[in-house]
Amino acid sequence: MHPEIQQKKPGRCPQCGMKLVLQNEVSSPMQEHGHDMGLGKTSWKSYMPLIVIISLILLTSIIVSWNVFHVKTLLSSFMIGFFLVFSGFKLMDLPGFAQGYYTYDLLAKRFFAYGYIYPFIELFFGLGMILFPVSRWLLIAELVVMLFSGLGVAIKLAKKEKFQCACLGTFLKVPLTKVTLVEDFGMALLALILLVLK
Numbered sequence: 001m002h003p004e005i006q007q008k009k010p011g012r013c014p015q016c017g018m019k020l021v022l023q024n025e026v027s028s029p030m031q032e033h034g035h036d037m038g039l040g041k042t043s044w045k046s047y048m049p050l051i052v053i054i055s056l057i058l059l060t061s062i063i064v065s066w067n068v069f070h071v072k073t074l075l076s077s078f079m080i081g082f083f084l085v086f087s088g089f090k091l092m093d094l095p096g097f098a099q100g101y102y103t104y105d106l107l108a109k110r111f112f113a114y115g116y117i118y119p120f121i122e123l124f125f126g127l128g129m130i131l132f133p134v135s136r137w138l139l140i141a142e143l144v145v146m147l148f149s150g151l152g153v154a155i156k157l158a159k160k161e162k163f164q165c166a167c168l169g170t171f172l173k174v175p176l177t178k179v180t181l182v183e184d185f186g187m188a189l190l191a192l193i194l195l196v197l198k
Helices: 044-064 071-091 094-102 106-110 114-131 136-158 178-197
Strands: none
Touching: 044 071, 071 094, 071 114, 071 178, 094 106, 094 114, 106 114, 106 136, 114 136, 136 178
């Protein structure tokens, strides 16, 4: 995918997380046909999938909490929707997500299998909030995990590196920018607010 990345020992591509292969083992049809596997030029349209998904989750949360409108109900509904939908996108191509996540998550870089585990953590958070809506321990776990995930994004942004966000799996190509940082730290903030409101 990124033929310009070369090294003398086995490893993974720092841009997409794919395993590096010997140069003579694989010819890239994408490269031969001049196909751009990168993100291309970034504009507001690049973020449309994320905008639509977040808007639908927010709209659903407002409708669900309309009759008994309370800040806790609204925030909980939004977090449930977020965790379930985002874990679903990741689970559609688990190996692809793990490879992308490896490029920026601090734990996944040291323990590659964490990229396979993380979508199930998000799924557990979403289902857990339905089954145990007042669980203080669940909210603390969400706070810690989302802060840690955001830390890896913050480091990449501080280095001004451009790469693909794995938050929506591999089906939707969304650039990793400050939006992802807001997303991770935003979910951590919502968990903190719910902890304070308890």
